[in-house]
Amino acid sequence: EPEVTQTPSHQVTQMGQEVILRCVPISNHLYFYWYRQILGQKVEFLVSFYNNEISEKSEIFDDQFSVERPDGSNFTLKIRSTKLEDSAMYFCASSGGPGTEAFFGQGTRLTVV
């Protein structure tokens, strides 16, 4: 069964450092997403990506965040200068389009110290 894969599963970084979270979406999907879940809280939408550009972003997704699909298979989330409050589980997801379900990766737990 096709699945979304994320690496690394856990990343520890120092405050102010840049991190890149990586995802390989399901190969025939066209819509890609990043969500985050702060410990004990709900899953929040960060950004959606379609046709090689951001289609929507939340207010959480400020200038410190960026996404990229560098090679047609990977989908990355970069945080330029991490803050303590960026500590969370980050989920990548992909879907075939409107009205279809999104498939989620296992997540990357980011810990900023």
Added chain:
Amino acid sequence: AQSVTQLDSQVPVFEEAPVELRCNYSSSVSVYLFWYVQYPNQGLQLLLKYLSGSTRVESINGFEAEFNKSQTSFHLRKPSVHISDTAEYFCAVTSGGATNKLIFGTGTLLAVQP
């Protein structure tokens, strides 16, 4: 804009008892509805979905949910729970639209006790 309300943050239940996890949504347009399950230290797995057609949908492990448009609800039920059903359950909604983004509820922890 859509929103999802899961009023119960935690539902304790004994094994083999029935359970209902409540989900209400708010939207000015037609929606698609989902239940995702998150087992301890794992990612989100799709449990079941309502896209169109029959308002009652079932999962392979005995869960079911019914879309009620008039009450804007999509409650999740199981007639007899197992210890292995212990997990966090998230209700989510999307209008589809240009981005198909999901809006999640705050989650309900189903705690099954022996």
